[in-house]
Amino acid sequence: MSSSKNSGVGVAGYPAPVESAGQAGTVSHGLPGSALTRLGQDKLALLGLVIILAVVAVAVFAPYLAPNDPVKVDLAQRLAPPGAPYPLGTDHLGRCLLSRLIYGTRVSLATAALALSAIMLISIPLGTLAGYCGGRVDSLIMRVVDVLLAFPGLILALVIAGTLGPGLLNVMLALSLVWWVGYARVIRGMVLSVKEKEFVMAARACGTRELGIITRHILPNVLSPVIVLATLDMGKLILAISGLSFLGLGAQPPTPEWGGMLNDGRPYLQVAPQLMVYPGLCIMTVVLAFNLLGDGLRDALDPRGSTRISL
């Protein structure tokens, strides 16, 4: 509380009591304290978070957790049932299924995270440019976005990945090229609303250059919600990468990747169903975890608050 030098004098009919600090309050931050509290109360979201943390730990410590080399072929042990050296059995080339699943975590998470970074790298500058500059720049960028949005995303990614040739890098490229448009849209909208705020005008009035206005005043107020929302898309990206790998466009043998493992196991569904069941379960669990956390985050960030279904 400040000690005001000027208090005490009434002006033109106004009383002049001491200023109170009571009205300090509702300024929007990326993830305000109340939102974190609300997230903490959401058990499903917490469950999602716990699963994600566990999966990340598995990915990081894969070499220590995996019982065998994930790419070592042991043709004598083809399609072995779960047992001693291979806890979940082996695939059609005699490779350890559990080890491949564990290393597959790395591939899935890393490719999805890299694709997400690429998406951010494309969408943040373009969305900001469109929103801030407006006019022709905006029209140009947004028409490109409209054209890309007019195609079904995954099909377009399929075409791009197919044209570029199979490989994880190409799949990431294809997905980034398709996926950035939605973000560009959202970022443009947020930039549009933030750039009309008075603190932006105040910065301009006190001589801040355009670049400074964008980096110091607009981006910090736009990015944190966008990044939070982007993490929700991790699940969808993992699913898309697995899908493309299943179709043979993504990870190439012998790289252990869940989608690719599903495809490898397909001919042996009747003799060794575990070859499809376990990778499928892995994909489902991780995607579900990201979706649960995502829904929780969205609810927590929504200022209207509690319309959640409680279990």
Add this chain to the structure above:
Amino acid sequence: MRVSLLEVRDLVKHYPGKGGILAGRREKVRAVDGVSLSIARGETLGLVGESGCGKSTLGRLVVRLEEPTAGKIFFAGQETTGRTGRKLRELRRRFQIIFQDSSSSLNPRRTVGAIIEEPLANFGVVKGECRERVGELLELVGLEPGDASKYPHEFSGGQRQRINIARALALQPELVVCDEPVSSLDVSIRAQILNLLRELKRRFNLSYLFISHDLAAVSYLADRVAVMYLGQIVEVLPAEGLVSQARHPYTRALLQAVPEPDPQQRTGQKPVIRGEPPDPASPPPGCRFHPRCPEAREVCRQEEPVLKKVGKGRLVRCHLS
């Protein structure tokens, strides 16, 4: 005659109105429609009018946050209209603006120190010196130097407005446009901010363009008062004679709308003007105020009055005076 610090000539600002390709011809919104005024060094000009009359737009035009459609602005004898880039930036440090909403005019993600430092850093003050100046400025507006490390949401509305004032004064400007600086504050805090503004004006010989719809606040601070209606100035008069000398029916109506705190002084009659101001996209013909004017006559409907001199420093735009 004193050289005026700010001189505005026939300033016009039109915005493209609603409608578009499908709705046919677009009507322009004439936010500011031919305004001329001047402010002398050390003088405060109060600008009053209803919401939507264009007073905030005028304030933003003066500090070049908006581009005028037509007209010229001179600051200390130099034309600011038409200047861009570096040439404009050099002048910017000499005129600053304080906004109405004390919270949205402070970036929630920057500390108070960073906010006040920004104008200083923009004009090449070195880092160490900046910090010292920030402390001085905070003390100047009645806050603690230690508040520099806090974030805007840790302060009350009145304190935030003090931070805004500190930022505006950082560059030692000559003119400060105060765009309704106390309107969003509690009545109890208004007086403190008004006192602060008055003290700072005396201390630094500042000129203010004080925009408000609060006549009490305006008459407390201003030397002269300009009344705006629908994008035009309808009356200019000295602040002391505000009550006794007001001639324009609109000014008198505004004065009558001010609540009288003393019940003994209340006259009982309140012929407050009726209705909403007309759409600035299509102002009425003749005098713009005639549809709401209690004294409107035939001539008011036909001819548009001009702003004419009716005494020393007094201008009125009305057929009847």
